[in-house]
Every structure is written in structure tokens, then in C-alpha cells.
Amino acid sequence: MSFMFKPLAYDDMSAVNKIDLPREVKESLVVGNDKVGISIAKHCIENMKNNGYSLAIDGYVSAEFDVVLKGIREYCKKRNIKLTTINIKDYYKSESEIDELTKKSLPLNYDDDPVLLFGKLFEGSMDDLMDQDKLNSLCGVLKKKNEGITAVYGLGSAIKNIRNLCDAVAYIDVTPKVAAIRAREKRFANIGDKNPREFNLLMRRNYFVDFEIVFKLREELLNEYGIDFYILGNDDNNYMLMDGSSLETVLETLVHYPFRAKPVYLEGIWGGEYIRKIRNIPQDISSNIAWIFEFIPMETSIVVDIDGNYVDIPFYTFVQKKGLSMMGQKCFDEFDGYFPIRFNYDDTWHSDGNMSIQVHPDEDFVMDNYNELGRQDEAYYVIATGHGAKTYAGFKGDGKELVELAKKSERDHQDIDYQKYVNSVESVPGKQIMIPAGTIHASGRNQFILELGSLTLGSYTYKIYDYNRKDKEGQFRPIHTKNAEKVLHFERDSEWVRQNIVIEPILISESQDYKEYIVGRTDLMYYQTNRIELNTHGKYEGNNSGQFTVITLVDGEEIEVYSKSNPEFRFTQKYLEIVTIPATIDDYIIEAKGYQPVVIHKTFLRDNYTHYKNEKYKNR
Numbered sequence: 001m002s003f004m005f006k007p008l009a010y011d012d013m014s015a016v017n018k019i020d021l022p023r024e025v026k027e028s029l030v031v032g033n034d035k036v037g038i039s040i041a042k043h044c045i046e047n048m049k050n051n052g053y054s055l056a057i058d059g060y061v062s063a064e065f066d067v068v069l070k071g072i073r074e075y076c077k078k079r080n081i082k083l084t085t086i087n088i089k090d091y092y093k094s095e096s097e098i099d100e101l102t103k104k105s106l107p108l109n110y111d112d113d114p115v116l117l118f119g120k121l122f123e124g125s126m127d128d129l130m131d132q133d134k135l136n137s138l139c140g141v142l143k144k145k146n147e148g149i150t151a152v153y154g155l156g157s158a159i160k161n162i163r164n165l166c167d168a169v170a171y172i173d174v175t176p177k178v179a180a181i182r183a184r185e186k187r188f189a190n191i192g193d194k195n196p197r198e199f200n201l202l203m204r205r206n207y208f209v210d211f212e213i214v215f216k217l218r219e220e221l222l223n224e225y226g227i228d229f230y231i232l233g234n235d236d237n238n239y240m241l242m243d244g245s246s247l248e249t250v251l252e253t254l255v256h257y258p259f260r261a262k263p264v265y266l267e268g269i270w271g272g273e274y275i276r277k278i279r280n281i282p283q284d285i286s287s288n289i290a291w292i293f294e295f296i297p298m299e300t301s302i303v304v305d306i307d308g309n310y311v312d313i314p315f316y317t318f319v320q321k322k323g324l325s326m327m328g329q330k331c332f333d334e335f336d337g338y339f340p341i342r343f344n345y346d347d348t349w350h351s352d353g354n355m356s357i358q359v360h361p362d363e364d365f366v367m368d369n370y371n372e373l374g375r376q377d378e379a380y381y382v383i384a385t386g387h388g389a390k391t392y393a394g395f396k397g398d399g400k401e402l403v404e405l406a407k408k409s410e411r412d413h414q415d416i417d418y419q420k421y422v423n424s425v426e427s428v429p430g431k432q433i434m435i436p437a438g439t440i441h442a443s444g445r446n447q448f449i450l451e452l453g454s455l456t457l458g459s460y461t462y463k464i465y466d467y468n469r470k471d472k473e474g475q476f477r478p479i480h481t482k483n484a485e486k487v488l489h490f491e492r493d494s495e496w497v498r499q500n501i502v503i504e505p506i507l508i509s510e511s512q513d514y515k516e517y518i519v520g521r522t523d524l525m526y527y528q529t530n531r532i533e534l535n536t537h538g539k540y541e542g543n544n545s546g547q548f549t550v551i552t553l554v555d556g557e558e559i560e561v562y563s564k565s566n567p568e569f570r571f572t573q574k575y576l577e578i579v580t581i582p583a584t585i586d587d588y589i590i591e592a593k594g595y596q597p598v599v600i601h602k603t604f605l606r607d608n609y610t611h612y613k614n615e616k617y618k619n620r
Contacts, residue, residue: 004299005203006184007177008265010285015262015577018305019253020568026307030241037071039241040170040229044072044149045081047167052145054165058158059172060218060314061210062179062188063233065153068172072151082148086141088157089192091134098129098192105208115200115478118460119208121371126156126213129191139165155191155214158221170229171221175301175314177264178234179206219320234312242311248321250304250311255322256584258561258571261300261315264293269469269477274349274384274448278576292345295550295578296453297338328547328583331605336373338455341527341603343550343578346449349386355443356466356477357392357418361487362437366460377454377525378435381601382427383554383576386446389427393441394497397421399490403481406465410479413468423494425502429555430599432520432529434501438489440464450552452603454526462487500524505531513538516602526609532590532600534559540590540600542581549581549604551590556598560591 030039044053057065069085076083092098105122112118142150142165152162158169174182182188183203186196190205191213197205221227230247232240242250265281268290275281275292293299300315319339324332331340346355360376367374380391395402402421409416422440425433427447435441443449462480471477505517513535520529532540534556541564542549553559553573561579562570564587572593573579581588592598 004180015260016303025246028246033239034071036239036241037068038075041072041075051147054150056157056166057153057170060174062182063172084150086152088154092192093131102209112482122209168228171227172231172233222321251321255325257569258579258581260579261295262303266291270353272347272349272351295343326582342453346443348445349448356463357442359484360437375437379452380433381450382431384448385427389447390424390444391427392422392424394423394492396423396494407481434520434522436524514540528606530602534592534598536597538592548583552578552601554601557594
């Protein structure tokens with residue numbers, strides 16, 4: 001699933017994981033569109049029984065099946081082998097039937113949701129979108145084992161009824177960023193639709209229905225060892241293929257290393273300039289990079305260097321296959337197999353304005369209204385600032401009066417003196433602001449923030465006031481005062497903020513090499529943040545205690561992070577890179593490199609944490 005609407009078409013290929021793979025894995029990688037199809041066709045022909053072979057070709061949303069079919073078709077023609085192709089679209093329910101089936105997931109509530117962003121996760125599966133009579137007839141065809149190759153292709157081709165009758169399953173995976181770009185380019189329609197919807201409606205349907213059911217099917221295939229041919233279909237001109245056992249080896253090897261995801265960049269009205277300068281991103285990419293999805297597991301991918309080829313795998317394919325090893329048993333069980341923390345940067349450095357004044361809902365509201373897994377907490381860690389930088393959190397005036405003024409402003413577009421009502425704290429590098437769900441907040445202009453969030457699913461941001469700004473199309477940006485009013489904690493004022501969520505650093509450990517401080521901790525949130533100040537050439541030793549740790553280099557040039565027990569499992573980490581130390585590494589070492597001291601932001605799950613505060617949602 002992905003809630004990413006407007007990613008920039010820019011590939012940051014600095015995030016490459018170099019791991020030690022056996023020779024047979026390197027040799028098994030097939031690169032090139034025609035070569036991928038030919039390789040699959042050769043396998044089918046060589047393994048025919050009674051002159052017949054059936055193949056299911058499934059994939060993630062936006063997968064383009066014709067690329068693979070072209071190579072299969074050409075090879076079969078040269079070998080005079082009969083090829084029968086069956087498009088699974090012909091076996092879906094009708095467009096109107098699917099609309100009726102999914103309408104509860106896509107309510108038309110313009111009062112609370114003026115531009116139709118929100119919905120409810122669909123609880124069904126790919127099977128529910130199939131016409132059962134047509135499906136039975138297809139299964140009858142597959143049982144006959146016709147002469148030559150029979151290829152069933154399209155989203156849902158590998159559901160259980162079909163794959164049990166096929167000799168092999170191929171799966172075309174696509175990263176969330178590529179899927180979002182293809183959606184923007186209207187290169188595909190929602191499942192069962194004849195034509196693409198308007199972009200925002202297409203992506204809303206994707207998030208709450210299509211991504212959800214395809215995501216479930218991919219997990220089923222990965223964990224039943226049901227993928228014989230794993231295809232990466234990100235690059236239109238350079239598909240890649242590995243067999244299922246090679247994919248298993250790659251992911252099993254990777255989960256023993258500290259690793260970095262590949263970031264995604266998004267533009268926004270308040271976007272700044274810090275990340276562009278640090279990473280030398282070309283000016284023509286965008287004039288305002290607002291969000292950097294550095295490690296939002298549902299939105300990013302992970303690149304592995306396989307013999308000089310950059311193999312770009314959706315990060316959640318990795319989680320679905322190796323989540324237990326990556327996160328540890330307790331975390332895996334508590335969060336239903338989802339990676340529980342997300343990390344991104346908010347860049348307002350040298351920009352024209354603040355982020356919107358906003359609030360996020362708690363678990364009761366999210367689960368009841370969106371059928372999601374839990375609450376939406378956040379945390380801001382200040383990395384760099386310019387003149388006058390502030391972070392807003394909590395009320396300092398009458399919050400209910402602010403909401404009424406915001407409702408009026410939504411109608412007449414008159415400006416509000418928001419600073420009269422919203423508490424602010426001076427932004428200085430190293431300050432951590434924890435933001436439990438229900439807390440009014442905003443990142444102010446002229447700063448660069450590391451933002452953490454709970455879970456990795458949808459983004460439920462209720463804008464209370466957005467300074468009457470317009471988007472690129474000249475429309476006022478949507479405001480959500482009705483939902484905001486339902487979830488705001490009006491009692492969270494300046495004093496509450498000072499005592500609970502903006503704490504002074506607490507020194508907990510020191511040596512001749514380092515000092516470690518708690519900088520973010522509250523009983524309202526299940527993760528904690530520490531700051532490690534490491535001297536030049538100093539070493540810090542940590543322990544995962546059966547779970548994972550995420551570290552960000554927030555100051556300094558370079559560090560090396562590696563397993564103490566198995567030093568070959570290591571990663572060289574640069575400024576602003578975010579690296580996960582998986583649960584497979586119990587004891588780890590962070591070593592300062594270069595010519596200067598470094599500062600490391602460390603995030604981990606608190607002792608005795610719980611995800612579901614409300615017992616009624618346990619084991620739902």
C-alpha cells in the first residue's frame with residue numbers, strides 16, 4: 001500500500017546496499033526486457049509435460065504485463081510452440097459490481113473530507129473481485145492442460161484457485177514510487193475499471209482497495225514460496241528477473257546487514273532548499289522539495305547491488321518476506337507484521353512558510369473510521385535551522401476559539417492570528433518534540449526536521465489552518481476542521497508541552513568516546529529517541545535486545561555501523577542517511593569516521609510498549 005501522491009521522478013541511487021551473495025545468485029539474474037520473457041519461455045518449454053505448460057503472471061498495481069509477454073511470444077514463435085494468453089480482466093466482476101462491493105471503503109463525505117482523500121480499508125481479497133462463474137470456466141480450461149504454453153496474466157492471476165492449476169507463477173513487482181508516477185501519467189486504471197479515474201480518485205481507490213488486496217496476495221505468494229519467477233518491472237526499458245530461490249537468498253542475506261532504504265522526494269507548497277544543497281539535487285527536479293521519504297517503509301524501496309546491477313525491490317516485499325527476522329518476535333506479533341515506525345524529513349529551510357497547523361487522530365478514531373491498524377503519533381527532531389525558526393505544539397490560548405476562527409476562515413479566507421492561540425518553542429538543533437495523536441502542531445519555516453511517525457500506513461492529517469494558501473492549480477488547500485475538532489486534546493497547553501513532550505536531555509551513559517542522552521520519551525508513545533554524541537574516531541556499543549534500532553547521522557561526516565559478533569555485516573553511513581540495524585544483529589558497534597565528531601539520533605521501541613491502547617482492537 002502507498003499513500004504517496006506526487007513523488008518526483010528522481011532516482012537517488014546513493015542508497016545502495018552492498019552484500020555478499022553467492023555466485024549462482026549473481027549468475028541467475030537476467031537483465032533486459034526481451035531476455036526476461038525469453039528466459040521464462042525457455043523454462044516453460046524445457047519443463048513441459050505432455051506437451052503442455054501453464055503459467056500465471058501476476059504483479060503489483062501498475063505492472064505492465066505486455067513487456068514480459070512480448071519476449072515469451074517471440075521465443076515461442078521462433079520455436080513453433082503454441083502460446084495461448086488469457087487476460088484475467090475478462091474474469092473480473094463488472095465495473096458496477098466492483099463499485100458496489102467497494103463503496104463502503106470510498107464514502108462520499110464532502111463535509112469532513114472536501115477533496116475525498118479518506119476512506120476505509122477494504123477487508124476483502126482479490127477473489128472477491130472475480131466473477132465466480134467465469135472463474136470456474138477458466139479453471140476448467142487450465143485443467144485440460146492444452147498443448148503449448150498457456151499464460152494467464154494480470155492482477156489476480158495467481159489467486160489460489162488459478163495457481164494451483166498452473167505449473168509456475170511469475171510475479172512482476174513495482175516500487176510504490178513508480179506505481180504513483182504511472183498513476184499520474186494515467187497509464188493504468190483501477191481493477192475492473194475500463195478507463196482511469198481522475199488522479200486523486202484513482203489513488204484513493206488504489207490506497208483503500210487495490211493496493212490492499214494486491215498487497216495481501218503478494219504476501220501470500222511470498223510466504224507460501226509461490227513465486228517461481230520474480231520480475232522487477234520498474235524501468236520500462238530494463239526489466240530484471242531472478243528465480244524464487246535467488247530472491248529468497250538475496251532477502252535472507254540482506255536481513256543480516258545494517259541496511260538503508262532508497263529515499264523518495266516530494267514537492268510541496270512550503271518546500272525548502274536544505275536537502276537539495278546537501279545532496280546536490282538538480283534545480284530542475286523541483287523548486288520546492290518539501291518531504292523526503294527517507295525511510296517510510298510502505299513508500300520506499302531497497303536497492304541491492306548484484307554484480308553491478310542495481311536491483312530495486314519494494315521495501316515492503318522485504319518486510320513481507322523477512323519481517324520477523326528484521327523486527328524480532330515481540331514487535332512482529334504486536335504490530336501484525338507491519339514495520340511500526342516511519343522516518344521522513346520535512347524541509348522548510350529558506351522557504352516562504354510553515355507547514356499547516358494540523359492534528360492527527362488516535363487509535364480509536366483511526367480504527368473506527370478508516371479500519372487502519374492504529375494511532376498516528378509523530379515526533380520532530382530539529383537538525384538545522386535558519387533565523388527565527390520555531391516549532392508549534394500545543395495551545396497557549398483558547399483552542400476552541402481557534403477552531404471556530406478556522407471554520408470562518410475556511411469560508412471567507414480571512415487570515416487568523418494563529419500565534420495568539422498556538423504554543424511555539426524555539427527550534428535549535430538537537431531539540432526533540434514528541435507529538436502524541438491529538439496534539440495541535442506544525443513545523444515552522446526555515447528549518448530542517450527529522451519526522452518520525454507511528455506505524456507505516458495511511459496519513460491522516462487534519463489541517464486546521466493553512467494560512468489561506470493555494471495549491472499549484474490555484475485552489476485553496478483543503479481544511480478538515482470537523483475531523484480536527486473531534487480528535488484535538490484542547491487541554492494540551494504550553495505547560496503540558498513543557499512537562500510532557502519537550503523534555504530536557506537526560507544523560508544516561510558516557511565514556512571517553514561518547515555521551516548518550518534520552519531526548520524523546522513519553523508514556524503516550526511506544527517509541528523512544530536518544531542522542532549519541534560520539535567523539536572523533538570514537539566507538540559506541542549498543543544492543544538490540546531482540547528487536548531493531550534505527551539510527552540517523554544528524555551531524556558529522558561519516559560513521560561505520562556493524563555487528564560486533566559478525567563484523568562483515570556492516571554499512572558505511574553518511575550525513576542524513578537513515579540506517580536500520582535489524583533484530584538479527586544483537587550487539588552492534590557505531591564507529592566515527594572522518595575528521596570530526598558525529599551526532600547520532602537513535603530510535604527504538606520502548607520497554608513494555610503496547611500498540612493497541614484499547615483492548616477491543618486486540619486480535620481484531
